[in-house]
Amino acid sequence: MEALVVGAGPMGRWAGRVLRDGVDATLGFLDRDTQTAREAAATVGGRTVDPATVLGDSAEQFGVVCVAVPIPAAASVIERYGPRARTAVVDVTGTMAGPVAAMEGLTGRERASLHPLFAPDSEPGNVPVVVTERGPTVDRLLETLGRRGNRVVETTPAEHDRAMETVQARAHAAVLAFGLAAESVPEGFHTPVSAELVSLVERVTGGEPGVYRDIQTAFDGRQDVAEAAQRLAAVTGDGFDSLYREAGAPHHDTGTDTDRDGGGER
DSSP states (O other), X not given: XXXXXXXXXXXXXXXXXXXXXXXXXXXXXXXXXXXXXHHHHHHHXXXXXXXXXXXXXXXXXXEEEEEXXXXXXXXXXXXXXXXXXXXXXXXXXXXXXXXXXXXXXXTTSEEEEEOOOSOGGGOSOEEEEEEEEOOHHHHHHHHHHHHTTOEEEEOOHHHXXXXXXXXXXXXXXXXXXXXXXXXXXXXXXXXXXXXXXXXXXXXXXXXXXHHHHHHHHXXXXXXXXXXXXXXXXXXXXXXXXXXXXXXXXXXXXXXXXXXXXXXXXX
């Protein structure tokens, strides 16, 4: 079986390896940057694919089409290249409502939307999955993800996209806000909390902004962080204690006592 991977960046290359190992696929990489496709083929193994051979009158067909493009392009790319799949269509783009809707018309094929919640070099991790048409190819892919140490979590598009508002949009906004507000201090002054926050800022800002921009555009959340910061800035007296407890309530087991000794940060 040959798999077409549309989008030959780091996540496309990761998906290619999973397809190669999981369904014994030979790989074809297609990318709007031809050099990126060449590098993926050389690194992972496979060939480059000319878009003209996939979209022309004598369109080339593939066993699997995997879409690994940025979030804003996901639905349109699925609609464009998904029909070239004979067996299965999958995506690893990061949202689910749009890609799953774009796959609805691809009847007669296995269909699944996967979201690896890690950078390719940080595997293993959690992989939420929406399967709209199950079959042997998708099952083998999910089994392969498990063998690689990942936790596969079957979900719905609505549940996934709502969760991403917190675990991606709000989390990234909070980290970036700290980075914007913080001043540089000598290493010897850092607490465990501040050092961890600085590390998170370095991690989030260590690459290109495009992925984070797309997440903030796709999911609500950053305004909630801004409003929470405004509440914290305006509170006085015992009101702070109330906000402190409100902030921790969703993240602690009910009835768990907190540290009462008045000591330093843990």
